[in-house]
Amino acid sequence: MAMAMIDPGDYVLVPDPGYPIYEHGVMIAGGSIYPMPLLEENGYLPKLSEIPVEVLHKTKMMIISYPGNPVTALASKESFEEVVEFAKKYNILVIHDFAYSELIYDGNPQISFMSVTGAKEVGIEFNSLSKTFNMAGCRIGYAVGNEEALRILASFKSNIDYGVFYPIQMAAVTALTSDYNVLREQVKEYEKRRDVLIAGLEKGGWKVAKSPATMFVWAKIPSGWTSRQFAFKLIEKAGVAVVPGDAFGTQGEGYVRMALVQSPERLVKAAEKIQNFLQEAAVVTKE
Numbered sequence: 001m002a003m004a005m006i007d008p009g010d011y012v013l014v015p016d017p018g019y020p021i022y023e024h025g026v027m028i029a030g031g032s033i034y035p036m037p038l039l040e041e042n043g044y045l046p047k048l049s050e051i052p053v054e055v056l057h058k059t060k061m062m063i064i065s066y067p068g069n070p071v072t073a074l075a076s077k078e079s080f081e082e083v084v085e086f087a088k089k090y091n092i093l094v095i096h097d098f099a100y101s102e103l104i105y106d107g108n109p110q111i112s113f114m115s116v117t118g119a120k121e122v123g124i125e126f127n128s129l130s131k132t133f134n135m136a137g138c139r140i141g142y143a144v145g146n147e148e149a150l151r152i153l154a155s156f157k158s159n160i161d162y163g164v165f166y167p168i169q170m171a172a173v174t175a176l177t178s179d180y181n182v183l184r185e186q187v188k189e190y191e192k193r194r195d196v197l198i199a200g201l202e203k204g205g206w207k208v209a210k211s212p213a214t215m216f217v218w219a220k221i222p223s224g225w226t227s228r229q230f231a232f233k234l235i236e237k238a239g240v241a242v243v244p245g246d247a248f249g250t251q252g253e254g255y256v257r258m259a260l261v262q263s264p265e266r267l268v269k270a271a272e273k274i275q276n277f278l279q280e281a282a283v284v285t286k287e
């Protein structure tokens with residue numbers, strides 16, 4: 001979308017922390033980014049009123065993702081409505097990445113940006129079959145929303161790759177028309193993984209916020225470490241891999257991202273290793 005829409009001198013508002021490709025896509029297109037801090041105290045929503053007006057006058061696009069990666073927060077309908085108003089006021093195209101639309105837990109509402117009045121005038125929503133249907137690598141997804149933006153995207157995309165390998169299209173059709181009970185089972189499995197990991201970390205004295213959605217845990221690290229120090233020591237001493245939060249933007253410092261991509265049994269073991277690591281680290285700190 002950035003390649004189709006953005007020219008040098010144009011700004012794109014991107015979430016910080018956010019999925020790195022948002023920023024990289026804009027850079028490849030020769031545009032400039034303006035990071036929108038997503039802070040815990042603001043419910044991980046951007047403070048739109050704090051973005052300088054000079055930047056907004058040069059802004060063509062804004063990227064948001066609820067629930068997202070690495071920040072797993074959900075947006076309310078009201079916050080999406082605020083985005084629509086803001087986009088209308090400054091003539092900004094909103095891109096909502098809804099890749100985790102189906103991985104929502106604890107009965108939380110599943111809110112598409114497109115369900116908000118006026119969203120179709122100002123934005124498009126992307127989704128992917130990678131997460132929901134375990135089709136990562138198949139490169140199949142969809143975009144819905146503003147007709148003109150979709151026309152520009154389709155026109156650009158048809159010049160770099162045309163269509164998707166037919167068997168993958170058929171697999172996607174089967175997935176989208178399948179019995180969604182399979183999805184409910186999958187959501188339960190991820191929910192279980194989240195619960196065992198968080199319970200295990202809590203046993204070790206590390207209280208981590210419960211993700212309302214996605215296949216990630218966005219964890220504030222114990223004080224006395226940078227994200228990178230913590231992640232590197234953890235892999236070295238405990239053999240557990242996490243991603244340092246600053247890999248997703250400067251506001252990710254002080255956090256690490258854990259992925260729920262192992263069985264509950266393995267996550268219990270990982271949590272035990274982290275518990276031991278934290279205990280030993282505490283001894284070293286005291287000494």
Ligand SMILES: Cc1ncc(COP(=O)(O)O)c(C=O)c1O
Nearest residue numbers: 019068069097099128130136141
């Ligand atoms: C927020 C988010 N959007 C998009 C993607 C990419 O999906 P796809 O496999 O369709 O490129 C990911 C994958 O990690 C993601 O986390």
